[in-house]
Amino acid sequence: MRTSARWIQEWDPEDEAFWERTGKKTANRNLIFSVLSEHIGFSIWSLWSVMVLFMGKDYHVDPAGKFFLVAMPTLVGAFVRIPYTVAVARFGGRNWTIVSAALLLVPTLAAAYVMHPGTSYTTFMLVAALTGLGGGNFASSMTNINAFFPNRRKGWALGLNAGGGNIGVPVIQLVALAVITGAGATHPRLVLGVYIPLIVLATVCAALFMDNLAPMKADTGSLAAIVREKHTWLLSVLYIGTFGSFIGFSFAFGLVLQNQFGRTPLQAAQLTFVGPLLGSLIRPVGGWLADRLGGARITLWNFVAMAAAAGLVTYASSIRSLPVFLTGFIALFVFAGLGNGSTYKMIPGIFEAKAQDRIAAGESPEAAAAWSRKMSGAAVGVIGAVGAVGGLLINLAFRQSFLVAKTGTPAFASFLAGYAVCLTLTWAVYLRRPTTTRNARTPALARV
Structure with missing residues (x-):
């Protein structure tokens, strides 16, 4: 099964005998160290959501500038997810995890160098952009783990992998x-000093304990095909609603508390980690529920709950009630995390359903399974990239809202409208109409 340099030549997780004999142990080991690397990646990606808490008046950056500063990593993170996805197949999952983990040293060391009063805003923006590399780790990690697990366990595995990564956001907020x-709000380099050795640890662990899958060949044709697939863009919209909300709110929560409710950096830091922590912990539950009840069904009701929570937050923002605001905002985090898991489960499920159509048309099961893995792997990267753009939109909406109205209320009202669009789309495409596949009616896609 193996050759040198930790390359696995044969891999068939859908074969239950193979899975129980050797596949499960190998897949779980790779999952553990993938989570570690992705966890650190998310922490570095969200670095500037905590660095802005250290930026007092002597930094001369206004609230609108800070919102734009925390938006920059989401933009870069979205763009690098596509090449990071392709890199897994091109260089191997283990090899690329080593490289992508080591690259996290670049934005971390750069931040340590520039984080002091007197640094220009342009310099801060450039260094913040570098932390977008951490956002790319998610796409490569999810693409890699997607190939290791059988379809029946992908919801759980992808949910655990992503949830373990997502929890890097509240962890760095707790460190801050x-x-x-x-030490007070004048020592941001202490946060960076914690993460530099952790980046080295993640790099070394990937080198020692992870594997490359030889059957995962670089295939730009799959990427070209996936962008022509309508479900790629439909699911991207849904993922903007779930993951875009999670990462956007995670980056902006502290700034909203400071600017809308007058919290000090310490008071904001005492609250900002709660929502991202709960949202991260519940993400595997979303995948688990989707495995059992259907991803589309869970996603639909999740958007109903997100719309209700957004309505509560809009009301709390308009009357400036912090307790009601925190209740609604934390609920948004929880449901965003749940929806992340259920939406991602839909990706491999849709292509597995299409693979069954290919088998019915005469294609061999092995070829159809290989096609499904390649397409779902490519879709994971594209949908993850587009979804991350939602984080940018969230922060730009907050920036404009505070710039014009001096409050976040208009932004929250726009989020409510967005969730209404997402729940309508989920129902119309995945729970009402027949699919484009030959032998699958709508209830079948509701199981993806």
Whole structure:
């Protein structure tokens, strides 16, 4: 099964005998260290959501500038997800995890160098852009883990992988809270000092314990095909609603608390980690529920709940009630995390359904399974990239809202409208109409 340099030549997780004999152990080991690398990647991606808490008046950056500063990593992170996805097939999952983990040293060391009063805003923007590399780790990690697990366990595996990565957001916020509490809001480099050795650890662990899958060949044709697939863009819209909300709110939460409710950096840091933590922990539950009840069904009701929570937050923002606001905002995080898991489960399920059509048309099961893995792997990267753009839109909406209205209320009202669009789309395409596949009616796609 293996050759040298940790390359696995044969891999068939759908074969239950193979899975129980050797596949499960190998897949789980790769999952563990993929989570570690992705976790650190998410922490570095969200670095500037905590760095802005250290930027007092002597930094001369206004609230609108800070919202734009935390938006920059989401933009870069979205763009690098496509090449990061392709890199897994081109260089191998283990090899690219080593490289992508080591690259996190670049934005971390750069931030340590520039994080002091007197640095120009342009320099801050450029260094913040570098942290977008951490956003790329998600796409490559999810593409890699998607290939290791059988379809029946992808919801759980992808949910656990993503949830473990997502939790990097509240963890770095807790680190920042500890630094602000213990040393004050003038020592941001202490946060960076914690992460530099962790980046090295993730790089070394990937080298020692992960594997490359030789059957995962670089295939730009799959990427070209996936962008012509309508479900890619439909699911991208849904993922903007779930993951875009999660990452956008995670980056902006502290700034909203400071600007809308007058919280100090310490008071904001005491609250910002709660929502991202709960949203990260519940993401595997979304995948688990989707495995059992159907991704589309879970996603639909999840958007109903997100719309209700957005309505509550809009009301709380208009009357400036912090307790009601926190209740609604944390609920948004929880449902965004749940929806992340259920939406991502739909991706391999849709292409597995299409693979069954190919088998019915005369294609061999092996070829159809290989096609499904390639297409779902490419879709994971594209949908993850487009979904990350939602984080940019969230922060730009906040920036404009505070710039014009001096409050976040108009932004929250726009989010409510967006969730209404997403739930309508989920129902209309995946729970009402027949699909484009030959032998699958709508209830079948509701199981993806």
